[in-house]
Amino acid sequence: MESLVRLKNVTVRYRSNGRRYLTAVSNVDLGVSPGEFVAVVGRSGCGKTTLLKVVAGLIKPDEGEVAYSERFFNGSKKKIGVMFQSPLLLPWRNVLENILLPIEIIGEDPANYVERALILMERTGLRGFEYSYPWELSGGMQQRVALCRALIHRPQLLLLDEPFSSLDAITREEMWVLLESVFLYENYTTLLVTHDIREAVLLSDRVVVMSGKPGRVKTEVEIPFKRPRNISLQYSKEFNEYVAKIKSMLSE
Amino acid sequence: MGSSKDVKNVFSAVIVLLLTLAIWELSTYVVKIPRYVLPPPSSVIEATARYSNYLLENLLNTLAHAVAGLALAAVFSLLLSLLLAYSEVVREVVSPLVAGFNAIPRAALVPLLALWFGLGSLPRVLTSFLIAFYPILIPTLTAMVTVEKELWEMLVSFGASKKQILVKVAIPRSMPYFLSSLHMGLASALVGTVIAEMIASDRGLGYVILSSTSRLDTPLAFSCLTLLAFTAFSLSKILGVVEKRAVRWAYRVST
Ligand SMILES: Nc1ncnc2c1ncn2[C@@H]1O[C@H](COP(=O)(O)OP(=O)(O)OP(=O)(O)O)[C@@H](O)[C@H]1O
Numbered sequence: 018m019e020s021l022v023r024l025k026n027v028t029v030r031y032r033s034n035g036r037r038y039l040t041a042v043s044n045v046d047l048g049v050s051p052g053e054f055v056a057v058v059g060r061s062g063c064g065k066t067t068l069l070k071v072v073a074g075l076i077k078p079d080e081g082e083v084a085y086s087e088r089f090f091n092g093s094k095k096k097i098g099v100m101f102q103s104p105l106l107l108p109w110r111n112v113l114e115n116i117l118l119p120i121e122i123i124g125e126d127p128a129n130y131v132e133r134a135l136i137l138m139e140r141t142g143l144r145g146f147e148y149s150y151p152w153e154l155s156g157g158m159q160q161r162v163a164l165c166r167a168l169i170h171r172p173q174l175l176l177l178d179e180p181f182s183s184l185d186a187i188t189r190e191e192m193w194v195l196l197e198s199v200f201l202y203e204n205y206t207t208l209l210v211t212h213d214i215r216e217a218v219l220l221s222d223r224v225v226v227m228s229g230k231p232g233r234v235k236t237e238v239e240i241p242f243k244r245p246r247n248i249s250l251q252y253s254k255e256f257n258e259y260v261a262k263i264k265s266m267l268s269e
Numbered sequence: 270m271g272s273s274k275d276v277k278n279v280f281s282a283v284i285v286l287l288l289t290l291a292i293w294e295l296s297t298y299v300v301k302i303p304r305y306v307l308p309p310p311s312s313v314i315e316a317t318a319r320y321s322n323y324l325l326e327n328l329l330n331t332l333a334h335a336v337a338g339l340a341l342a343a344v345f346s347l348l349l350s351l352l353l354a355y356s357e358v359v360r361e362v363v364s365p366l367v368a369g370f371n372a373i374p375r376a377a378l379v380p381l382l383a384l385w386f387g388l389g390s391l392p393r394v395l396t397s398f399l400i401a402f403y404p405i406l407i408p409t410l411t412a413m414v415t416v417e418k419e420l421w422e423m424l425v426s427f428g429a430s431k432k433q434i435l436v437k438v439a440i441p442r443s444m445p446y447f448l449s450s451l452h453m454g455l456a457s458a459l460v461g462t463v464i465a466e467m468i469a470s471d472r473g474l475g476y477v478i479l480s481s482t483s484r485l486d487t488p489l490a491f492s493c494l495t496l497l498a499f500t501a502f503s504l505s506k507i508l509g510v511v512e513k514r515a516v517r518w519a520y521r522v523s524t
């Protein structure tokens with residue numbers, strides 16, 4: 018199948034302190050098919066965020082190229098939804114206005130998306146907080162607002178960079194369930210960067226394992242579990258075998 | 270936030286003020302300082318009462334010019350910081366020029382301004398503008414150009430243009446800084462107007478200070494200073510109220 022986005026032999030170097038070059042990722046090939054959920058795992062500093070930024074078009078690779086499928090990204094503006102470790106909400110906007118921000122950016126009328134925003138808020142358990150301000154919400158709620166904002170414009174590609182790492186274990190599991198259900202409802206093509214192996218195995222169709230210094234793709238592991246996946250899947254033997262397998266690859 | 274604490278604070282401030290005035294009053298009698306060197310508070314109050322109409326007229330005159338200068342400085346700083354925030358090239362060329370200009374003692378420009386524009390209002394408004402714009406420009410511009418990198422990247426991922434980032438994020442985030450810099454701007458604008466009045470005007474409190482001290486009428490000069498301080502204080506308070514209302518979010522105040 019044609020990839021939605023494909024990294025071909027991508028190398029990225031950072032110029033640190035002016036002179037020295039640091040190769041953050043080296044010769045990475047990675048394709049994401051339409052509707053696929055791909056997770057990238059690797060140790061801290063192995064270049065996961067760098068890879069995500071290359072996909073988002075924020076960093077131009079020093080070598081290699083990024084190919085976006087014409088078929089899926091027709092129209093002038095690529096529609097990408099992003100969510101990072103911190104919620105990055107604008108404190109002068111209330112929750113609803115924060116969620117509608119991407120609509121304003123792509124130049125459509127926010128009024129036409131209020132209903133969708135409310136549906137997303139309903140699904141993420143945020144109803145009733147439309148007119149609250151970000152600082153009035155808990156960290157978990159702020160992350161849910163960020164998820165709604167990432168989804169509001171129906172992006173063709175959803176990019177998540179350790180979106181749940183600042184949350185407590187219970188809230189994090191809630192967010193997994195949420196993401197799984199959102200993924201099923203609207204079938205987003207998703208690229209998730211994480212160092213939580215359980216998160217990667219539970220949510221993705223394929224786990225890309227990276228090794229560090231410089232960052233390379235070590236292996237890829239297909240995760241065959243059927244959807245909808247339940248949170249209790251993580252207690253099954255098979256699940257834990259996948260987790261153990263990936264963990265041993267990482268610590269090699 | 271407790272209002273009883275506020276009342277307590279105001280109360281202690283008033284006590285300290287009254288005490289200072291009392292000591293000042295007494296010491297001028299005890300030490301026998303001549304009135305034209307350091308007038309006792311009572312004589313300042315007396316002068317204020319005697320010249321009340323004259324003082325009010327000149328105070329309003331000074332105030333009108335300072336506020337005009339401040340308004341000009343606020344609009345100019347906002348527009349300039351937008352331009353400088355938008356274009357890095359322009360910023361690199363213009364910033365040193367602006368900083369260099371700010372290093373010129375603006376008082377030295379007053380005779381020139383008077384030469385060009387006469388003794389009317391214009392030199393006074395311009396002087397206060399020239400002194401007031403820099404303290405407004407710098408915080409506003411800094412707030413506009415320090416949008417967090419992660420936030421910037423998120424917006425670009427969503428497809429935002431530079432102009433959109435400026436409008437949606439840089440400008441709103443700079444508003445608390447802009448509004449609070451108006452306090453400094455206000456004080457500077459008053460200084461500017463008074464200086465211009467002392468050098469090239471026949472009106473305003475600056476002029477009254479100059480003419481009264483030349484007649485050794487020091488109580489009147491002190492009266493002018495007190496009025497200026499009181500005016501600046503009150504205007505700053507009003508500004509503070511407007512500020513807290515306009516950018517509630519910056520103080521994380523729920524409605
Ligand atoms: N802007 C930058 N300038 C210079 N070096 C950078 C920059 N960003 C990242 N690096 C370096 O590139 C390497 C990869 O960084 P990256 O942020 O992609 O790692 P990561 O896998 O996302 O790590 P983590 O799991 O801790 O978030 C690191 O060694 C880092 O020091």
Ligand SMILES: [Mg+2]
Pocket residue numbers: 065066067178
């Ligand atoms: Mg990272």
